[in-house]
Amino acid sequence: MDEYKGKTLSWQLTNGVVELALHQPPVNEIGLAMLGELEQFANSLPALELEAKALILHSKERAGFSAGADLREVYSRAKHMESAAAVKGVREVLERIHAVFNRLDTSPLTTIAAVHGVCFGGGFELALTCDLIVADKMARFCFPELRLGLIPGFGGIPRLKRDIGNALVRDLLLTGRSINATKALSAGFVSQVAAEGEALRLARSTAAQTMKFNRVTSATAKQFIKALPEEELRREIDIFCDLFSRPAVMEALREFVENDGPFPYLP
Amino acid sequence: MKTIEQTTDEILNLAAAHFKVPRCGLEPGDDFYKKLGIDSLQALELLTRLENHFGVELPDYEVQGISDFRTLADRIQARL
Numbered sequence: 001m002d003e004y005k006g007k008t009l010s011w012q013l014t015n016g017v018v019e020l021a022l023h024q025p026p027v028n029e030i031g032l033a034m035l036g037e038l039e040q041f042a043n044s045l046p047a048l049e050l051e052a053k054a055l056i057l058h059s060k061e062r063a064g065f066s067a068g069a070d071l072r073e074v075y076s077r078a079k080h081m082e083s084a085a086a087v088k089g090v091r092e093v094l095e096r097i098h099a100v101f102n103r104l105d106t107s108p109l110t111t112i113a114a115v116h117g118v119c120f121g122g123g124f125e126l127a128l129t130c131d132l133i134v135a136d137k138m139a140r141f142c143f144p145e146l147r148l149g150l151i152p153g154f155g156g157i158p159r160l161k162r163d164i165g166n167a168l169v170r171d172l173l174l175t176g177r178s179i180n181a182t183k184a185l186s187a188g189f190v191s192q193v194a195a196e197g198e199a200l201r202l203a204r205s206t207a208a209q210t211m212k213f214n215r216v217t218s219a220t221a222k223q224f225i226k227a228l229p230e231e232e233l234r235r236e237i238d239i240f241c242d243l244f245s246r247p248a249v250m251e252a253l254r255e256f257v258e259n260d261g262p263f264p265y266l267p
Numbered sequence: 268m269k270t271i272e273q274t275t276d277e278i279l280n281l282a283a284a285h286f287k288v289p290r291c292g293l294e295p296g297d298d299f300y301k302k303l304g305i306d307s308l309q310a311l312e313l314l315t316r317l318e319n320h321f322g323v324e325l326p327d328y329e330v331q332g333i334s335d336f337r338t339l340a341d342r343i344q345a346r347l
Contacts, residue, residue, distance in 0.1 A: 027308070063308055064308075067308075117308075117312075118308060118311065137315075137319055138312060138315050138316075139315075140311055140315055175326065175328060176328075177326045177327050177328055178311060178327050179324070180315050180318050180319070180324075182318070182319065183324060
């Protein structure tokens with residue numbers, strides 16, 4: 001399917017580039033609806049990969065790329081369940097997320113995330129599946145999960161460790177602070193910083209450059225240098241589920257969901 | 268080296284420009300959440316704008332609990 005217009009995302013293949021646009025207001029929270037459409041996209045990838053050379057992920061929402069997992073949905077589903085059932089449900093969703101993210105991560109296409117605004121939690125983890133991240137100067141990156149008594153569960157830690165030094169990974173994880181695009185560039189996981197509003201344009205010109213090279217060679221080089229940290233990714237699911245079983249997590253989720261103040265995204 | 272007054276003035280200018288409000292309506296002691304009617308996502312936008320302008324890194328936990336421009340200026344001044 002060369003083109004798809006969905007509720008939470010859309011994609012289009014044009015001149016060898018697939019553009020996958022996220023558009024779930026307010027900030028592309030990743031819940032079951034978006035997961036279902038990401039799975040549809042993953043199922044369409046084999047056909048797209050025969051015709052395309054590059055994939056750009058971007059957001060049409062003004063506030064940013066993605067604020068991460070839909071915590072309201074997680075809480076509303078889990079709060080009425082007994083702990084073991086809730087953890088089982090979480091594990092099932094995580095395994096679906098990991099399947100999609102791993103498929104994106106290992107696509108033979110050169111993948112580029114064009115990031116603006118907030119790129120937090122699961123949204124950051126989605127961007128990290130890509131070969132390159134280009135960000136505009138208003139982008140911010142964050143792993144806020146410890147605030148909820150959890151760790152990132154969509155593969156973020158193994159993927160970020162793949163890209164940068166352990167010290168900054170520890171900093172982001174243990175402080176839950178957000179960093180701007182300039183810091184992300186100096187850290188090495190953002191490859192280029194664009195002017196405000198220009199990340200998608202920069203991603204397109206970068207995609208055009210990567211498409212000059214032989215498709216098989218690019219895919220082979222990518223496979224050589226970008227190994228999937230499979231064991232760590234599986235262990236992350238286990239650790240996440242173990243943490244999720246603790247009562248403190250449901251309490252933290254409740255506080256986040258019921259907070260109608262202006263501060264939910266501050267650490 | 269900027270004075271704290273210069274830093275505060277620049278913050279007020281940046282906030283007014285970013286949120287498209289009259290500069291004359293902003294004072295150092297104002298609660299920027301209430302005065303600007305913003306939430307934490309928008310506060311992070313302001314934080315990014317300030318980091319880019321002043322060339323500093325200001326962890327958002329340093330901003331937590333701060334709601335007035337003057338105290339924000341103190342935090343930035345401490346990093347210049």
